[in-house]
Amino acid sequence: MNVEEFIPGKYSEAVEKGSVKWQSPSNIALVKYWGKKPEQIPANPSVSFTLSNCKTITRVDFIKKKTRDKFEFEVFFEGEKKDDFKPKISTFFKRIESYCPFLKEYSFKIYSENTFPHSSGIASSASGMSALALCIMSIEKQLNPSLSAEFFKKKASFLSRLGSGSACRSIEGELVVWGEHEEIKGSSELFGVSYPDEVHENFRNYQDTILLVDKGKKEVSSSVGHDLMHGHPFAEARFKQAGANLANLIPVFAEGNLEKFMEIVENEALSLHAMMMSSRPYFILMKPNTLEIINKIWKFRRQSQLPVCFTLDAGANVHVLYPEKNKTEIFEFIKNELVASCENGQYICDQLGSGAKEIK
Known part of the structure; x- marks a missing residue:
């Protein structure tokens, strides 16, 4: 088209x-x-x-x-x-x-x-x-x-x-x-x-708890960030990496391989912020509490062997992703260990949705 x-x-x-x-x-x-x-x-x-x-x-x-x-x-x-x-x-x-x-x-x-x-x-x-x-x-x-x-x-x-x-x-x-x-x-x-293509039932109703680390306006707009990719020394390698990661997700979605899913998703989140930190001018949108949350997620995952991971957009807030079947144990961890790192203890519970709807 x-x-x-x-x-x-x-x-x-x-x-x-x-x-x-x-x-x-x-x-x-x-x-x-x-x-x-x-x-x-x-x-x-x-x-x-x-x-x-x-x-x-x-x-x-x-x-x-x-x-x-x-x-x-x-x-x-x-x-x-x-x-x-x-x-x-x-x-x-x-x-x-x-x-x-x-x-x-x-x-x-x-x-x-x-x-x-x-x-x-x-x-x-x-x-x-x-x-x-x-x-x-x-x-x-x-x-x-x-x-x-x-x-x-x-x-x-x-x-x-x-x-x-x-x-x-x-x-x-x-x-x-x-x-x-x-x-x-x-x-x-x-x-x-x-x-x-095929999507395994592991991803049905996948959960996203959004931890509001910083509710203020972003210091650098996404439009400015996108523009800084022009002439970025690592831009071409990053574009290839994204294409390869998307190709690698195809069998992951089909087979329900949560371990590989978490690895790709976290790699993408950190790659995004690495591009921001290595652009000219450079900038950091993570906050200290963002890093604290990431480290706590990694520690909990090692200890519990539960499939919980994070992703980030171009900001400080953390999206905690996990399957619906593990919702009880992982949400308990979020409330007990992570919410204290949010601004005013605020977070949003969300999950996969079906898209936009007209309101009659």
Whole structure:
């Protein structure tokens, strides 16, 4: 599929006004995307768990306007008007205008809220931009009711990517691949696809307890971090490593090999942060408590022989991953040993989810 297929023809319906609402989850990458080419194209393929409880809920009210000379919208986040969100959404609208030519024909009010702290390393841009893209697609569906469900999801993922790269992995569940990989059928740089191959029951309802080590805004944005991969001395080796790790996960998913799964996932998390620490300028997003939690997880795993591991996004918070069948013992360890290292003792219990849902 190429981008021209997402450019619509003449719309069949006239719509004066309306309201649409979606909830879309965050996701946590197992193989990390870090570094991008122009047009939000990833420098390497990635695969993620779609989450269930960490999500953004967005409503868009729209009404036809008389002129179509500019984008017209207001943004409200958790009940408050947020003009500082407008530049990012304006950039998003400019990127997708050729694929959604109706955007200048309407005035929009965008109401959004998260079930988790904004800008704290839980991919709020992924859930936020995917929820907004889905609302835009619902408006397009009203203008062109003949859109198929499959095309709707594919284009929503495509649009999401142009707002925030990892957002394209939040439309569907439970495992989503983004970026071309020769061993994964249907994989694309343009949108995320549900992982098409066999997944062992060991990964059903996989648990993710998110330890909020630092709820503050990240010191370095992901966009800045991605840009620092240009000219990075280890960039090419990192891109190859990601592709190899994704290939190695294919038999792991099929066989349910938790030991190998944990090794790859932790290697990816530490590789991501190693790239940040070795870029110019360099930066460290882990906090002392991040390292303390990692060491406690390793010690507990050695002593208990239970399959618990960690991953990190581009932030200080720790995602503790473990199978549902071991939930009781591992969650007890988390409460007794790890929660004390969280900011104000806060954490979020999450698990694999099935993707975004429209709210009628």
